[in-house]
Amino acid sequence: xxxxxxxxxxxxxxxxxxxxxxxxxxxxxxxxxxxxxxxxxxxxxxxxxxxxxxxxxxxxxxxxxxxxxxxxxxxxxxxx
Numbered sequence: 083x084x085x086x087x088x089x090x091x092x093x094x095x096x097x098x099x100x101x102x103x104x105x106x107x108x109x110x111x112x113x114x115x116x117x118x119x120x121x122x123x124x125x126x127x128x129x130x131x132x133x134x135x136x137x138x139x140x141x142x143x144x145x146x147x148x149x150x151x152x153x154x155x156x157x158x159x160x161x162x
Contacts (some may be wrong), residue, residue: 115147125157 084090084100092098094115103109128149 110122119162120160122160123152124153127152127157 090098094113110155126144
């Protein structure tokens with residue numbers, strides 16, 4: 083178990099959890115994702131996509147993290 087002030091660093095795909103926060107204080111979290119600078123945004127980035135096993139692009143679980151800014155990026159344009 084982590085103590086107050088401890089930190090954990092792990093892959094975003096690592097299953098993890100925490101006990102309830104009964105301190106009355108906010109619990110803070112920081113998530114950082116690294117993306118290759120040559121990555122491009124798909125035209126379909128904001129469309130629903132079934133899982134890869136169903137012939138889609140993958141899942142949409144991270145869509146909330148980019149839906150506000152991705153519309154400002156021209157599709158198929160590199161970030162560099």
